[in-house]
Amino acid sequence: MQINLPTFPLILAPTPLHHLSRFSFWLGHGCEVWIKRDDLTGMALGGNKLRKLEFLVADALAQGATDLVTTGAAQSNHCRQTAAAAAKAGLVSHLVLRGEVADRPGGNLVLDRLLGAHLYWSGSPQTQERMDAVVADLRARGCTPYVIPLGGSTPVGAAGYAAAWAEMSGQARDLGVDFDQVVFATSSGGTQAGLSVGAGAASWPGELVGISVDHLAAELGKIADPLTQATAELLQVQSPHPVFIADQYIGEGYGIVGEAEREAIQALARTEGILVDPVYTGRALAGLIGLARQGRLQGRILFWHTGGTPAIFAYERDLFGSQEGQ
Ligand SMILES: Cc1ncc(COP(=O)(O)O)c(C=O)c1O
Structure with missing residues (x-):
């Protein structure tokens, strides 16, 4: 797969890929777990x-943009990273956050402000109207806004994860390892679409397992399937790799931390000194643990850590069960 799209350099790549020996021992069930450190x-x-x-x-720079406008939850990792990318590119960032001024003011929100983002609260679970108003206002002031939809999940954005697949498979080849399964958190579908296209282009024989963070599989499919198709077309890949979506780890909903996330977060922290977040990667790791215990995952498994760690500092009081407050 040749990706002939321009990029603006932001990341320190390749991110590490390594074995989790103590976590694998803790998990048991015949699983050898590795991690990709995004x-x-x-x-x-x-x-x-x-x-x-x-x-x-x-793409924004090629279109002459002056401002980036995007949206997400109050503790959005996507918004925080957009603010950072805008700073690096000399653009102004505008973040339209869902709901009212946050009751969790720490974590990503601190970083959004440090990074110089303009913050707007939509006042409701819907953000589109507020986004439209921000864009109209910028245009009226002579600016050229570039709108990034939720999660940056467009075909152009998803190309980043098709490229990431190629990065990971090169590392795996150098290390002489093959993965039976690759497990990751999925929500707005862009990571999933990119991995699916990257794995499809490589004719990888293993299984992609997306742990849904917030949608039932059928709902997620309505978002992720057309996005995957459009990404495959953009990158001229014939057959994206199928993705098995596990939607039984949604628990009580988006951002609500349960016992499964607490167990996963603590297990990885206490066996490997690696932190996963309460909303996305903690839930995905809880899914990996659950599927391994059922015998649904076996062999050599790659857990793709997609980040989110700043949210830990907004969820302090949810991270410990009633037995372990201190
Ligand atoms: C830490 C983390 N992991 C995973 C995801 C899900 O990625 P995607 O929106 O591409 O499905 C997100 C999305 O915000 C995230 O912040």
């Missing part, structure tokens, strides 16, 4: 969105 993509505490933003920012 929590270490570099800028402003890293994460998966920087890979998409390398392509999106290049």
Whole structure:
């Protein structure tokens, strides 16, 4: 697969790929777990969105943009990384955040402000109207806004994860390892689309397993399937790789931390000294643990860490069960 799209350099690549020996021992069930460290993509505490933003920012600059406008939850990692990317590219960032002024003011919100982003609260779960108003206002002031949809999940953004697949498979080849399964958090579908196209282009024989963070599989499919198809067309890849979506780890919903996330977060922290976040990667790791315990995952498994660690500092009180407050 040749990706002939411009990029604006943001990430420190390749991100590390390594074995989790103590976590694998803790998990048991015949699983040898490895990790791809996209929590270490570099800028402003890293994460998966920087890979998409390398392509999106290049597209914005090519279109003469002066401002980036995007949206997400109050603790959006995507918004924080967009603010960082905008700073690096000399653009102004505008973040339209869902709901009212946050009751969790720490974590990513601190970083958004440090990075110089303009913050707007949509006042409702819907953000489109507020986005449109921000864009109209910028245009009226003579600016050229570039709109990045939720999660940066466009075909151009997803190209970042097709490229990431090629990066990971080159590392795996150098290390002499093959993975049976690759497990990752999925929500707005861009990471999933990119990995699916990258794995499809490589005719990889293993299984892609997306742990849905917030949508039932059928709902996610309505977003991710057309995005995957459009990404495959953009990158001229014939057959994207199928993705098995596990949607039984949504628990009580987006951003609501349960016992499964607490167990996963603590297990990885206490066996490997590696942090996953309460909303995305903690849930994805809980899914990996659950599927391994059922015998659904076996052999050599790659957990793709997509970042999100700053949110830990907004969820302090949710991270410990009632037995373990101190
Ligand atoms: C840490 C983290 N992991 C995974 C995801 C999901 O990625 P995608 O939106 O591409 O499905 C997100 C999205 O915000 C995220 O912040």
